[in-house]
Amino acid sequence: MQRIVVLAGGIGGARFLRGLKKAVPDAEITVVGNTGDDIHLFGLKVCPDLDTVMYTLGGGIHEEQGWGRADETFAVKEELAAYGVGPDWFGLGDRDIATHIVRTQMIDAGYPLSAVTEALCTRWNPGVRLLPMTDDRVETHVVIDAEDGGRKAVHFQEYWVRLRAVPPARAVVPVGAEQAKPAPGVLDAIASADVVLFPPSNPVVSVGTILAVPGIREAIADAGVPVVGLSPIVGGAPVRGMADKVLAAVGVEATAAAVAGHYGSGLLDGWLVDTVDADAVPEVEAAGIRCRAVPLMMTDTDATARMAHEALSLAEEVRV
Numbered sequence: 001m002q003r004i005v006v007l008a009g010g011i012g013g014a015r016f017l018r019g020l021k022k023a024v025p026d027a028e029i030t031v032v033g034n035t036g037d038d039i040h041l042f043g044l045k046v047c048p049d050l051d052t053v054m055y056t057l058g059g060g061i062h063e064e065q066g067w068g069r070a071d072e073t074f075a076v077k078e079e080l081a082a083y084g085v086g087p088d089w090f091g092l093g094d095r096d097i098a099t100h101i102v103r104t105q106m107i108d109a110g111y112p113l114s115a116v117t118e119a120l121c122t123r124w125n126p127g128v129r130l131l132p133m134t135d136d137r138v139e140t141h142v143v144i145d146a147e148d149g150g151r152k153a154v155h156f157q158e159y160w161v162r163l164r165a166v167p168p169a170r171a172v173v174p175v176g177a178e179q180a181k182p183a184p185g186v187l188d189a190i191a192s193a194d195v196v197l198f199p200p201s202n203p204v205v206s207v208g209t210i211l212a213v214p215g216i217r218e219a220i221a222d223a224g225v226p227v228v229g230l231s232p233i234v235g236g237a238p239v240r241g242m243a244d245k246v247l248a249a250v251g252v253e254a255t256a257a258a259v260a261g262h263y264g265s266g267l268l269d270g271w272l273v274d275t276v277d278a279d280a281v282p283e284v285e286a287a288g289i290r291c292r293a294v295p296l297m298m299t300d301t302d303a304t305a306r307m308a309h310e311a312l313s314l315a316e317e318v319r320v
């Protein structure tokens with residue numbers, strides 16, 4: 001059985017995984033999920049990217065929105081607002097809140113996030129093994145210009161949701177990453193993988209944060225298996241989200257070739273760009289990364305499954 005490890009952020013990662021499962025239903029897929037987006041609100045621990053993967057693969061996602069629960073209501077949010085209790089810019093729905101209550105209770109009882117995630121997944125049956133990148137607390141902060149002319153750091157969710165990524169990001173800091181350890185199972189899954197995939201997730205705040213946990217990047221580079229990524233940038237703009245804003249913070253151009261160069265040939269063996277970026281192929285290959293141009297729009301699960309097939313066949317091509 002083919003063993004595939006996928007480093008996933010939120011919506012892009014989750015939708016790619018749905019296509020991958022369709023492409024290779026018998027594969028054993030381990031997902032290493034980003035937890036740098038996690039936020040503590042109203043005494044609850046919220047893990048947006050883990051939940052997006054779990055709900056998407058488990059059939060509970062709000063399809064149009066890409067995050068949160070289908071058939072959601074917001075009574076708790078409205079009641080909190082009536083008390084004047086904020087923040088009011090982050091929409092926690094009633095159904096979603098139940099997940100955060102279960103998670104927080106288990107964490108408070110002493111269970112690590114990896115065990116809690118496994119427990120939550122027994123309800124959703126995502127059909128993959130979903131592991132947080134770490135059980136330790138890592139919080140991505142974005143440094144922006146302050147009103148007084150200096151700089152200030154805000155939580156990633158504040159930058160993304162409240163500020164809509166409008167202020168230029170001067171730096172992106174995964175606070176706590178340096179001290180974090182990979183969650184149980186992460187390094188073993190990488191060591192025994194046949195292939196490692198980077199979905200079209202945000203290269204800075206999703207895949208980049210996972211790679212910032214000491215040991216994960218090294219394990220991938222040393223695993224001796226093909227590592228293939230799919231560009232989240234198509235035609236010079238992110239397919240969705242605001243990846244270009246945070247790419248600027250790390251000095252990387254918002255092009256398919258520049259993102260491949262950012263990961264580098266020490267990590268990536270293969271890179272898929274969209275057909276509109278076919279002229280980027282020679283540049284990526286000159287950097288020592290095998291590159292193909294194929295359609296990369298995840299318009300539906302079948303189109304996404306074809307992307308997953310392309311990634312896996314590129315992995316076979318580069319296998320040494």
Ligand code: FO1
Pocket residue numbers: 009010011037046047048049051052067068089090091092093096157160161
């Ligand atoms: N994104 C928004 O744009 N607005 C929200 O109010 C919001 C709430 C939210 C609640 C739970 C959750 O799991 C995700 C949520 N997201 C929301 C998405 C999230 O901010 C980001 O898209 C991801 O963290 C980036 O991967």
